[in-house]
Amino acid sequence: MAARNVIRTLIVETPSKPGNLGKVTTAIGAVGGDIGDVTTEQVGPLSTVRAITVHCESEEQLEKVIKAIEALENGIFVRAVSDEVLHAHIGGKIHMTKKMDIRSLADLRKVYTPGVASVCQAIVKDPEKARYYTSIGNTVAIVTDGTAILGLGNIGSLAGMPVMEGKAALFDHFAGISGVPILLDTSDPDEMISTIKHIAQGFGGILLEDIGSPHCFEIEERLKQELDIPVMHDDQHGTAVVTLAAVISACRNAGVDLKNAVVGQIGLGAAGLAICRMFLAYGIKQVYGIDRRKEALDRLASYGGATLNSLEELMQTCDIVIATTGVPGLIKPEMIRQGQVILALSNPKPEIDPEDAMKAGAVFASDGRSVNNVLGFPGIFRGVLNAQAKNISHRMLVAAAEAIAQTTKEGELIPHPLDMSVHQAVALAVEEVALLEQKEIKNTN
Numbered sequence: 528m529a530a531r532n533v534i535r536t537l538i539v540e541t542p543s544k545p546g547n548l549g550k551v552t553t554a555i556g557a558v559g560g561d562i563g564d565v566t567t568e569q570v571g572p573l574s575t576v577r578a579i580t581v582h583c584e585s586e587e588q589l590e591k592v593i594k595a596i597e598a599l600e601n602g603i604f605v606r607a608v609s610d611e612v613l614h615a616h617i618g619g620k621i622h623m624t625k626k627m628d629i630r631s632l633a634d635l636r637k638v639y640t641p642g643v644a645s646v647c648q649a650i651v652k653d654p655e656k657a658r659y660y661t662s663i664g665n666t667v668a669i670v671t672d673g674t675a676i677l678g679l680g681n682i683g684s685l686a687g688m689p690v691m692e693g694k695a696a697l698f699d700h701f702a703g704i705s706g707v708p709i710l711l712d713t714s715d716p717d718e719m720i721s722t723i724k725h726i727a728q729g730f731g732g733i734l735l736e737d738i739g740s741p742h743c744f745e746i747e748e749r750l751k752q753e754l755d756i757p758v759m760h761d762d763q764h765g766t767a768v769v770t771l772a773a774v775i776s777a778c779r780n781a782g783v784d785l786k787n788a789v790v791g792q793i794g795l796g797a798a799g800l801a802i803c804r805m806f807l808a809y810g811i812k813q814v815y816g817i818d819r820r821k822e823a824l825d826r827l828a829s830y831g832g833a834t835l836n837s838l839e840e841l842m843q844t845c846d847i848v849i850a851t852t853g854v855p856g857l858i859k860p861e862m863i864r865q866g867q868v869i870l871a872l873s874n875p876k877p878e879i880d881p882e883d884a885m886k887a888g889a890v891f892a893s894d895g896r897s898v899n900n901v902l903g904f905p906g907i908f909r910g911v912l913n914a915q916a917k918n919i920s921h922r923m924l925v926a927a928a929e930a931i932a933q934t935t936k937e938g939e940l941i942p943h944p945l946d947m948s949v950h951q952a953v954a955l956a957v958e959e960v961a962l963l964e965q966k967e968i969k970n971t972n
C-alpha cells in the first residue's frame with residue numbers, strides 16, 4: 528500500500544434519510560479512499576451536511592473519490608473540498624509570547640523602560656548574567672539555507688519555512704525550548720558561517736536543518752570549532768541517533784548481535800553519511816553504502832565504510848538496509864530478502880512503503896515518519912542547555928540513542944513520538960554525559 532499523503536476534508540450533503548451515509552462511505556472505500564474522521568456539521572429536515580476526512584494515495588485517487596460520491600446522485604453532492612493541512616498552516620504554526628504580566632504601569636516599567644536598563648547594566652558588568660536574565664539560554668536558532676528541504680530538494684529557505692516552524696513547534700512541545708527559524712538566502716559556506724556566527728550570541732544553541740550535502744559537512748564542522756554554544760545538524764546527527772536506536776531495537780527483537788550485523792546504507796548525503804559514521808563509531812564492523820555521487824562514496828571510505836556497486840548488490844548483501852535518498856519507491860518489493868530489516872527514511876515519501884516491505888519478507892520495516900529525528904533533537908538540546916554544555920559530543924549522541932532504545936517497548940523498533948517520557952529520557956541521558964564531560968575536563972586541567 529502506498530503512503531496516503533493527500534488528506535482532504537469533503538463536505539458532503541445527503542438527503543436526511545437513513546442509509547445515505549453508508550452509501551457515501553461505501554463509495555469512498557470502493558475506489559480505495561481511506562476514511563478518517565466523520566463529523567456531522569448540520570442536520571436539517573431535508574438534508575444533512577457532513578465533513579468526511581479522506582486519506583488518498585494521490586490527487587488522481589481523490590478525484591475518483593469525489594466522482595464516486597457524485598455518481599450516487601439522488602441528492603448526494605460534494606459541496607466543498609478543503610485541504611486541512613493547508614488550512615492548519617494559515618498564519619503559521621508558532622508565535623513568540625511573553626512570560627510576564629503587563630497589567631499595570633508598574634509592570635510596564637519592570638518589563639520595559641526604565642526598569643529594564645538595570646538588567647542591561649548587570650549584563651554589561653558580567654556578560655555571563657545574560658544566561659539568567661534573558662531567554663537566550665533556552666532559545667535555539669533553527670537555521671536553513673533551503674538546499675535539502677525534506678526530500679523535496681533545493682526549494683529555497685522560504686519554501687522550507689513550514690518545516691522550520693514545525694521543528695520550532697516540536698522544540699516547544701517536547702522540550703520547552705524556544706526555536707527561532709532563521710532563513711538564509713545564501714548557501715555559500717563562508718557566508719553562511721559568517722552570518723550564523725554574527726547572530727549566535729542571541730542563542731543557546733544552533734540547530735542546522737535541511738542543509739544539503741556536501742556543504743553541510745564543512746559548515747557544521749567549522750561552526751562547532753568556532754562557536755562556544757552547541758551546534759548540531761539535525762539531518763546528520765539527529766537522524767543517526769534515531770536510526771541507531773531503531774537498529775539496536777531491531778537486533779534486540781531478532782536476537783541478532785548488532786556489532787556483527789551487515790548494514791547497508793542507500794544514499795550517502797547528510798543523513799546517510801552520518802548514519803554510517805555513527806554505526807562505525809558504535810562498533811558495527813560491516814557498514815556498506817551506495818550513492819550516485821563518487822564524492823559521497825569517497826567520504827564513506829574515508830570513515831572506514833565500504834562501498835558496493837549497485838542497489839541490487841546492497842540489497843543482496845545486507846541484513847539491515849537504511850535508505851535516505853529522497854527518492855520515493857526506489858526499493859522494489861522483489862529486491863527484499865527474507866528476514867531483512869528495512870528502514871526507508873525519506874520524507875515525505877519513503878523508498879518503499881513499510882507494509883510492502885513486510886509483505887515482501889522483511890522482518891521489520893519502518894519509514895521516515897516513525898524513525899524520525901523528532902525523537903532526538905528536542906531532548907538532545909534540552910540536555911545540553913540544562914548542562915550549559917558548549918558542544919554536543921559523540922558520547923552524548925550515543926547516550927541519546929541508547930535512551931531511545933531503552934524506552935522502546937519490546938517488539939517495537941522505536942517509541943511513539945508523542946510519548947513524553949522518551950524526550951525526557953533523552954534529555955536526562957545527554958545532560959548526564961555533558962556534566963560528566965565537564966568534570967573530566969576540570970580534572971585534567
Ligand SMILES: NC(=O)c1ccc[n+]([C@@H]2O[C@H](COP(=O)([O-])OP(=O)(O)OC[C@H]3O[C@@H](n4cnc5c(N)ncnc54)[C@H](O)[C@@H]3O)[C@@H](O)[C@H]2O)c1
Pocket residue numbers: 675676677678679737738739740761762763766793794795796797798799817818819820823850851852853854857872873874875894895896898899900901
Ligand atoms: N526520517 C528522518 O528523520 C530523516 C532525517 C533526515 C533526512 N531524512 C530524509 O532523507 C532524505 C535525504 O536527506 P539528506 O538531508 O541526507 O539529503 P542529501 O541531499 O544530503 O542526501 C541525499 C543523497 O542521496 C543520494 N541519492 C539520490 N538518489 C539516489 C539513488 N537513486 N541511489 C543512490 N543514492 C542516491 C544523493 O546523491 C545524496 O548523496 C530526505 O528525503 C529526507 O527527508 C529523513
Ligand SMILES: O=C(O)C[C@H](O)C(=O)O
Pocket residue numbers: 676677678690737761762873874895899900901
Ligand atoms: O523533518 C522531518 O520530518 C525529518 C527530517 O528532518 C527530514 O528532513 O526529513
Ligand SMILES: [Mg+2]
Pocket residue numbers: 677736737761762
Ligand atoms: Mg530535516
